[in-house]
Amino acid sequence: MKFLKTTGEYLEIQNFDITSDQTNLFENSEEKLTLIWFTENDNYLTIDGRRYTFMANEIVFLTEFHQIENIRLNKGKILRFNRPFYCILHHETDVGCKGILFFGASSLPKINLTNTDGETLKSLWQVFEHEMKSSDEHQLEMLQMLLKRLLILCTRIMKRQTDLSTIEEDKMTIVKEFNFLVEQHFREKKSVAEYAELLHKSPKTLSNVFKLLGQKKPLQFIQERVLLEARRQIIYTEKSISEIAYELGYEDLQAFSRFFKKTEGSSPSEYRALHTKKVS
Template identity: 40%
Template sequence: MKLAYKNSKTSGECRMIVEELEFDRQFYGKDRKDKLLTIAWNKGGTQQVTIDGVEYEFPHNTILCLMVNQTFHFADASGIVAWQFNRAFYCIIDHDKEVSCVGFLFYGSQQLMFTTLNKTNSHKIDLLLQVFIEEFETVDNIQEDMLRMLLKRLIIIVTRLAKQQFLPLQDLPEQKLDIIRQFNLLVENHYKKEHSVKFYANQVNRSPKTLSNLFALYNEKSPLTVIQERIVLEAKRLLLFTDKSAKEIAFELGFEDAAYFSNFFKKNTETSPSDFRTKGLYS
C-alpha cells in the first residue's frame, strides 16, 4: 500500500508505504529531487538493510530513521512500514521545540539507531498507523493538518524511546544534550567548508575543551571525530554513487589539495579513494 499527500501550492509532501514488495531510495539516482526524511518500522522478521553500500542487521520490531541523502535498500521490503516527509510538509529544524529530534534522531552523530519497540509501544504505533491510513484516505480542508499532527506524534514517540535506549540520561541533562544536538546540526550544515572543532565550538559559545568533555558523556567520539566521519561518509557516497573524480570530490568537501584529501581519506578508511571506488563497484 502506498499513500501520499502533496500540497500543490507549498510542495509539502507526506508519504506512507505499508508492506510493499519494492521500496528503496537512491539519493544520487532516481530519488535525488525528492528531499524526504524516512522513518522505517520493521514489522517483519530480522533482515538486512543496505545503507550507502554498507549492510546492517535490521532487527524485528525496531524503528530506523534515515536521512534525505542516504541511499538504502531493504532485503525484504514487504515487512517494512515507512513514513516519508519533506521540509515543506514539516520542518523538524523550525519546529524542534515541538519534537526535539534534530541532532539526535536526524542529523545526529550517533551510529545508526535501531530503536526497539516493546509490546505496548508496538500497539501504540500500530494504532497510529491505522489513523494515518484513515487520514490519507480522507480528503478535506484539514487533511494536511491532521497528517502533520500524526507525524509529530510519531516523531515524539520514537524520539522518547531512542533517548531512553541510547542516552546516559543520568549523566546528560536535556540542556547539555541540546548543545550536542546543535553541534551535530551545525556539522551537517558546514562540514564541507569547516573542518575544525574551534569553528563549531564558537558557534555554540563553548570552548573546544568544554565541548570535548561534553561529548565524552554522550559517546566515545570526540567532536573532531564527528566532523571527520561526516566528511568521510560524504566522500564515500560521492565515490560510490557519482562519477566525480577524487580531485572534484576533494574540492567539494573543502580540501584545496587533492593529495591531502587522499591522505586524509586513507588515514580514516585504510584505503585510497580510487581503491575504495573500485572495491565498491565490484562488490
C-alpha cells in the same frame, strides 16, 4: 497512500512485504525525510555503500542524502514527508528530533521498540491510515499533528536507548546543535574549535559534554561525517578523486588520501575500484 496538496505538502505511508515491488521504494525520496519500521526479521539495505541488516521492531530514520541500494525487505512500514508538510527545523521546540532522529552527523539513527512502544506506534499508525482516507478541511492539520506525535515518541525512545536521556537539557541542546552544525559545515570546518565558536562555547566545554555520552569525541563526529560524504561521492558519482577532495575542503589531495585510508584501510581509488567490482 499519499497526501499531496497543490501548495506542495507531501506525506506518504505504505506497508511492504517480500512480495512487494521494492525497486521503486526509494526513488521518490528527494528532499524528503523517511522512517522505515521493520516488522519482521532479516531485512537488508545497503546505505551509503555499507550493508545493514534490520530486525523486527527496529526503526531507521533517513534523509534525502542517504544513498540506498541492494534492497531486500521482508515486511514493514514506510512513512515519508517533505519540509512543506512538516519542517523539523521550524518545529524544533515542538518535537526536538533535529540532530537526534535526522541530521545527526555520521551515525545511522535507529531505535528498537519494546512491546509497549510497538503497541503505541501500531495504534498511532492505524489512526494515520484512517486519516489518510479523510478529505475534509482539517485533514492536513490532523496529519501534521499525528506526525508530530510520532516524532516525539521516537525521539523519546532514542533518548531512552542512549545516554542522551541522562544529559541535562542545556547540554542536550549543545549536542543537538553541534550535530546539526556539522551537517551544515563539515565541508569547510574540520576542527572542534570552529564549531565551539559557532556555539559560543569553548572546545573544552564541548569535549566535556560529549564525554558524558561515553561515546565519540566531537572530532570523531566531524571526521566521520566527512568520511561518509567521501564514500558517497566515491561510490555514487563519477567525479575524480581530486574533485571530491576539493569539494570536501582538501586542497592537498595527498592529505585527503591519507585521511581516507587511515579509516577505510584503502586509498580513495582502491575503494572506488573495490565497490565497482562488487556491483558489476
